[in-house]
Amino acid sequence: xxxxxFLLRRLAQGALIIFLVSALIFTLLRVVPGDPVRLMAGGxxxxxxxxxxxxxxxxxxxxxVQFTRYMSGVVQGDLGQSFVRPAxxxxxxxxxxxxxxxxxxxxxxxxxxxxxxxxxxxACLAMVFALMIAIPIGVWGxxxxxxxxxxxxxxxxxxxxxxxxxxxxxxxxxxxxxKLKLLPxxxxxxxxxxxxxxxxxxxxxxxxxxxxxxxxxxxxxxxNFIDIAGVRGLSRNQIIFRHGAKNAAVPLLNLLxxxxxxxxxxxxxxxxxxxxxxxxxxxxxxxxxxxxxLIQGIAxxxxxxxxxxxxxxxxxxxxxxxxxxx
Amino acid sequence: MTSIDTLAAxxxxxxxxxxxxxxxxxxxxxxxxxxxxxxxxxxxxxxALLYPELSGIDPTKMNxxxxxxxxxxxxxxxxxxxxxxxxxxxxxxxxRSLVGLRYSILIGVTTTVLMLAVGAxxxxxxxxxxxxxxxVLMRLTDAQLSIPMIILAITILxxxxxxxxxxxxxxxxxxxxxxxRVMRSTIMAERKKEYVRGAxxxxxxxxxxMVLLLLPLVLPPMAFVAVLDVARMMIFESVLxxxxxxxxxxxxxxxxxxxxxxKYLLNAWWIATMPGIFLCLTLTSINLMGASLERxxxxxxxxx
Numbered sequence: 001x002x003x004x005x006f007l008l009r010r011l012a013q014g015a016l017i018i019f020l021v022s023a024l025i026f027t028l029l030r031v032v033p034g035d036p037v038r039l040m041a042g043g044x045x046x047x048x049x050x051x052x053x054x055x056x057x058x059x060x061x062x063x064x065v066q067f068t069r070y071m072s073g074v075v076q077g078d079l080g081q082s083f084v085r086p087a088x089x090x091x092x093x094x095x096x097x098x099x100x101x102x103x104x105x106x107x108x109x110x111x112x113x114x115x116x117x118x119x120x121x122x123a124c125l126a127m128v129f130a131l132m133i134a135i136p137i138g139v140w141g142x143x144x145x146x147x148x149x150x151x152x153x154x155x156x157x158x159x160x161x162x163x164x165x166x167x168x169x170x171x172x173x174x175x176x177x178x179k180l181k182l183l184p185x186x187x188x189x190x191x192x193x194x195x196x197x198x199x200x201x202x203x204x205x206x207x208x209x210x211x212x213x214x215x216x217x218x219x220x221x222x223x224n225f226i227d228i229a230g231v232r233g234l235s236r237n238q239i240i241f242r243h244g245a246k247n248a249a250v251p252l253l254n255l256l257x258x259x260x261x262x263x264x265x266x267x268x269x270x271x272x273x274x275x276x277x278x279x280x281x282x283x284x285x286x287x288x289x290x291x292x293x294l295i296q297g298i299a300x301x302x303x304x305x306x307x308x309x310x311x312x313x314x315x316x317x318x319x320x321x322x323x324x325x326x
Numbered sequence: 327m328t329s330i331d332t333l334a335a336x337x338x339x340x341x342x343x344x345x346x347x348x349x350x351x352x353x354x355x356x357x358x359x360x361x362x363x364x365x366x367x368x369x370x371x372x373x374a375l376l377y378p379e380l381s382g383i384d385p386t387k388m389n390x391x392x393x394x395x396x397x398x399x400x401x402x403x404x405x406x407x408x409x410x411x412x413x414x415x416x417x418x419x420x421x422r423s424l425v426g427l428r429y430s431i432l433i434g435v436t437t438t439v440l441m442l443a444v445g446a447x448x449x450x451x452x453x454x455x456x457x458x459x460x461x462v463l464m465r466l467t468d469a470q471l472s473i474p475m476i477i478l479a480i481t482i483l484x485x486x487x488x489x490x491x492x493x494x495x496x497x498x499x500x501x502x503x504x505x506x507r508v509m510r511s512t513i514m515a516e517r518k519k520e521y522v523r524g525a526x527x528x529x530x531x532x533x534x535x536m537v538l539l540l541l542p543l544v545l546p547p548m549a550f551v552a553v554l555d556v557a558r559m560m561i562f563e564s565v566l567x568x569x570x571x572x573x574x575x576x577x578x579x580x581x582x583x584x585x586x587x588x589k590y591l592l593n594a595w596w597i598a599t600m601p602g603i604f605l606c607l608t609l610t611s612i613n614l615m616g617a618s619l620e621r622x623x624x625x626x627x628x629x630x
Binding site: 013016017020021024025028029032033151154155157158159161162163164165166167170171174178211215264265268269272283284287288290295298299302303306307 | 359465466468469470471472473475476477478480481482484485486557561564565568569580584588591592595598599602605606609610612613614617618621624
């Protein structure tokens with residue numbers, strides 16, 4: 001019963017957030033200079049033709065009218081069609097735009113559904129790597145607050161957070177892929193192509209996990225029940241993993257919820273560097289081509305994912321720690 | 327400190343706020359990490375401010391005959407004239423990196439100040455007035471938090487021409503929500519306290535309470551943690567530059583040098599590598615200072 005009410009409330013809030021995100025992006029795209037029609041029709045197209053196409057596409061209507069029209073589609077699960085991409089997959093440049101083929105242009109939903117699995121695969125692997133890097137450093141640092149493992153944790157997280165992802169990507173591609181020929185780097189041809197981008201992402205996320213773990217582990221290990229567990233005759237490892245880890249998991253989960261949008265930002269850049277065909281690369285291309293429906297669609301989908309992940313995070317937290325209430 | 331004291335001597339609260347700030351400073355300054363960070367940052371800052379002028383090397387001057395000179399002691403035709411080598415057009419890498427560093431720090435600091443100001447203002451208003459103002463502002467904040475900042479930034483900059491003010495504005499406006507949240511929750515806790523209620527009873531205006539009582543107490547601890555965001559914003563600036571959405575060439579920035587150097591990675595690895603090392607060093611020094619300040623703040627708030 002509690003769970004049901006919680007879910008209802010959070011889903012309603014989530015719907016509101018998604019609505020606001022759509023409104024924000026929608027308005028922004030139309031207020032900021034840069035006419036997509038000019039890009040589609042090519043630089044040489046006469047002004048009259050551009051106006052004609054724009055009017056026909058409804059881009060000259062007042063923004064609230066456009067927005068209502070768009071949202072009524074979204075509610076029915078229709079994210080619209082891309083301005084520039086044909087249905088057969090290949091992206092076309094602006095010059096070859098031909099309005100008569102409008103029906104043949106790709107559905108935004110299909111474009112997102114095609115690329116999202118690659119990005120999810122990348123994000124999950126990155127998360128695994130990040131935890132593999134961060135848990136030993138973070139827990140160790142937290143067990144010795146003020147000592148040198150703590151100091152190492154501080155230095156490690158400060159250095160990791162200072163490595164710009166695009167630069168690290170280039171350097172790692174040069175070293176591991178070009179010089180040592182260990183891993184493939186550019187494009188996508190199988191699981192191996194995910195490893196290098198995931199590693200770069202992991203180094204970007206790890207410092208936040210290290211910092212959260214050091215603080216929460218140190219805090220938990222200083223509490224009464226940990227001392228009592230020692231008196232109860234539990235070994236140190238048992239104490240750390242049964243009591244400590246379980247309690248440190250809640251702040252960590254919350255962090256993952258909050259850091260989701262940062263992860264997505266990283267995905268964008270990393271996919272661009274490695275030419276990895278996921279949602280991030282799609283976004284960058286959409287922005288460069290001023291593909292309004294595609295940008296809006298991606299914003300809505302990512303906002304929805306953000307909302308859902310945060311709900312799941314809060315649910316899991318209550319499962320781990322029943323004292324929490326949301 | 328009791329409530330009667332605070333009412334009798336409003337300066338007392340401010341004195342306390344000052345003393346908390348100075349305790350955070352002193353605690354952070356005592357740590358090795360902070361000092362290392364400070365020294366490295368100071369050296370880099372001075373180099374960035376002075377070297378391009380003192381050496382008289384123009385970072386945009388091309389010299390095709392000296393193109394792709396390797397850094398000192400690397401390869402064959404290195405020279406003392408270009409300690410970090412030259413790029414594909416023979417421009418000096420050291421001067422270019424240091425000028426890039428200027429823009430990076432300038433944009434990083436200004437952006438952080440802007441987002442701190444906007445976030446603090448919105449959080450202050452939302453937390454102080456509560457009710458419907460709070461709901462509206464916080465839903466807006468949630469909405470913006472759920473759009474990855476970088477998507478927002480490249481969307482705006484991608485469709486308009488990026489200039490330094492527009493980059494600062496976009497990054498600043500994209501980054502405020504976190505501050506708004508922190509500010510709001512602190513203010514909500516703070517405004518229930520007796521000194522605020524006392525001031526209300528005495529007839530102080532809302533503006534007076536917010537600006538004279540609350541801000542001096544709440545803002546400095548937030549500003550300390552904002553140091554970490556200077557580094558984050560510098561990374562964003564370089565990412566934008568890398569995507570071609572930052573300060574435009576010929577002005578050298580870390581992002582556009584690395585994007586250029588990437589094309590010549592196999593014959594001249596240093597073009598992309600050197601500016602990155604400068605950026606990493608600067609960011610690490612800032613992050614070390616920021617992390618020590620954050621720790622000091624947590625210690626003082628946890629212990630007080």
